[in-house]
Amino acid sequence: MLTINHFKITAIKCLCICTLLLPQIALAEHAQPTIKLGMSTALTGPAKQIGEQLALGSNIYFNKINKENGINGQSIDLILADDGYEPKNTVVNTREFLFDQKIHAIFGSMGTPTAHAIKPILDRHRIPFLMPFTGADFLHNSSMPNVFNLRASYQDEAIEQINYFVKERKHEKIGLMIQADEFGYMVENNLVNALKIHGIKPVEVARFKRNSDDISKALALLKESKATAICLVGTYEPLAEFINAANKQNFNPDYTSVSFVSSHDLYQRVKQPANIMVTEVVPDPNNCKNPWCKQFIEDIEPYHTSANRIIFEGYLNAVALVSAAQKCPTPLNNQCLLTELTHLFTDTSEFADLFNSHSAGNNKKIYRSYFKK
Known part of the structure; x- marks a missing residue:
């Protein structure tokens, strides 16, 4: 038989359990999705x-x-x-x-x-x-x-680079070294358009494969073109390889590159003398x-x-x-x-x-x- 005391104890237990659960229920109610x-x-x-x-x-x-x-x-x-x-x-x-x-x-x-x-x-x-x-x-x-x-945009970066080469560095023989994919083609198009403003065409456009550092053919073409300045389009490893290899062949043009290269990682890998300007989208x-x-x-x-x-x-x-x-x-x-x-x-x-x-x-x-x- 259940006594009155038993009901009291049961009620107290329920009250305690409910009291403990209240913060969790409230938390669940107010929790927001990630x-x-x-x-x-x-x-x-x-x-x-x-x-x-x-x-x-x-x-x-x-x-x-x-x-x-x-x-x-x-x-x-x-x-x-x-x-x-x-x-x-x-x-x-x-x-x-x-x-x-x-x-x-x-x-x-x-x-x-x-x-x-x-x-x-x-x-x-x-x-x-x-x-x-x-x-x-x-x-x-x-x-x-x-x-x-x-x-x-790459259009903004391209205009800045060509103005730097033409107006500040007084270059006319400008070549392009381009990663052969959508990235390269888009930046190339913007660079060519920026050159047109000054009545200039690239002396050479050389390409290399994405995610590779096989730049030997591109280097040979650009060296033969006698470019005095080169716009580089790619990531830090192949571009550093190009700059280092060019210097060893006594080929030392001025260089630019777009912000995507990661100038921090590029500069760490350039072991030979070089003059490089990278357009950036955030300050140092x-x-x-x-x-x-x-x-x-x-x-x-x-x-x-x-x-x-x-x-x-x-x-x-x-x-x-x-x-x-x-x-x-x-x-x-x-x-x-x-x-x-x-x-x-x-x-x-x-x-x-x-x-x-x-x-x-x-x-x-x-x-x-x-x-x-």
Whole structure:
């Protein structure tokens, strides 16, 4: 037989259990879904240091924000996938992001040929494609409203390089050394157009295969052309190989390259005397007075690595996303995110000042770095 005391004890037990569960129930009710970002990039192969550094920079800021309760209570999960800078792998990774991982956006992906390969997927699914590490022309037009670019276009970089060669260095015999893929062809087209403005044609256009350092044929062609200046289009390993091999053959033209090369990694590999100018899309964080440069230097310190432009760009990509997302309702809405991202360049904040150009003809700022030895 059940007694009154038994009912009292049972009631007290239930009250205790319910009291213990209340915080968990409340937490579940207020927990917000994670913001999932998919980043397909080179984590292996001869361009892996670009991908690794971009991911590091973004995670430095995302980790900081996650420790501070995320974006309006939503944590950020940057899901990395290695594509080795090969388009076919990027397609596989992107499909997995969309159908298995259920990501909110593709973020910080690296490369023009890789972006070109997934363009049909982007067009079909209208998934936000945020801060790609490329200045490709097709990502800088209104036909892809789901794309947000932080960096300048290759057109802007090409104009800066040709003006440097023609106006400042007084060169007329300019050659091109081009990676043979969509990246190379797009930058080549912009360089040729920039040369036309000055009434000049390239004295030679030589090509080499992506993800290889077989530059011997290209070097022979450009040396024979007697070019006094060469625009280099590729990644750090083959371009460093070209510069070092050219010097050993007593061929020492002036060089330029676009920001994609990773000037930090290129300069580390150039072992011979050379005069190189690389167009950059972010300033050197070690010599920059903008408050975001100073904040980056503070935030990178616990990671025990040297600050450079590639890591800084990855960091700023994360800053841009967080800054925009914080102005949107929870859970995060993609259309609001894209709208707020565009506002980053319409105000006078310290962030906009890093990228907005105040000179006629350029939409975004172009910086420079130099190597002289």
